[in-house]
Amino acid sequence: MGPGGRVAGVDLAAIDPPLELRNVFAFTGDLSDPVVPPRLLDALGGPADVLLSDAAPKLTGLRATDRAREEALLEAIEALVPQLLRPGGHLLMKVMDGPEADAIVKRLRARFEKAKTERPEATRKGSSERYLIAWSRRPNPLGEAPPTT
Numbered sequence: 577m578g579p580g581g582r583v584a585g586v587d588l589a590a591i592d593p594p595l596e597l598r599n600v601f602a603f604t605g606d607l608s609d610p611v612v613p614p615r616l617l618d619a620l621g622g623p624a625d626v627l628l629s630d631a632a633p634k635l636t637g638l639r640a641t642d643r644a645r646e647e648a649l650l651e652a653i654e655a656l657v658p659q660l661l662r663p664g665g666h667l668l669m670k671v672m673d674g675p676e677a678d679a680i681v682k683r684l685r686a687r688f689e690k691a692k693t694e695r696p697e698a699t700r701k702g703s704s705e706r707y708l709i710a711w712s713r714r715p716n717p718l719g720e721a722p723p724t725t
């Protein structure tokens with residue numbers, strides 16, 4: 577990101593030991609909490625160039641519950657895209673395969689100029705994990721919402 581860049585992140589779990597980097601801001605919180613986007617925008621000084629998510633829900637082993645949790649998480653990230661990512665910005669996010677995820681990925685792809693999904697070679701055998709890579713976010717059809725900072 578270069579010396580002038582900034583990184584802001586959020587996770588339910590705190591980073592331990594804390595990062596002590598001048599241009600990195602790590603918040604502890606739930607990404608679906610409405611207080612999170614203004615905090616991230618404030619730390620970044622405006623909308624991000626790139627949005628990265630490897631968030632994944634805590635799995636229970638119960639298929640229906642796990643799918644519902646994944647769907648809720650992906651919907652929360654989908655809602656963050658127009659709030660946090662500048663038009664023209666790029667998205668990389670982890671997705672667990674499933675019909676609910678497919679619908680969300682399809683909606684997200686339409687918000688970008690170009691997109692694809694990839695399964696990295698390093699992904700464990702049997703894992704349903706893949707990544708959505710999407711380039712150049714299109715402006716919102718009704719114009720950009722004002723920053724929430």
Ligand SMILES: C[S@@+](CC[C@H](N)C(=O)[O-])C[C@H]1O[C@@H](n2cnc3c(N)ncnc32)[C@H](O)[C@@H]1O
Pocket residue numbers: 586587588589605606607608630631632633634649
């Ligand atoms: C695969 S781990 C990745 C953790 C970390 N990025 C890393 O590389 O070590 C998935 C992370 O998603 C986080 N997570 C799940 N749901 C979340 C939510 N609603 N808000 C914030 N973080 C969440 C979990 O706490 C967990 O740390």
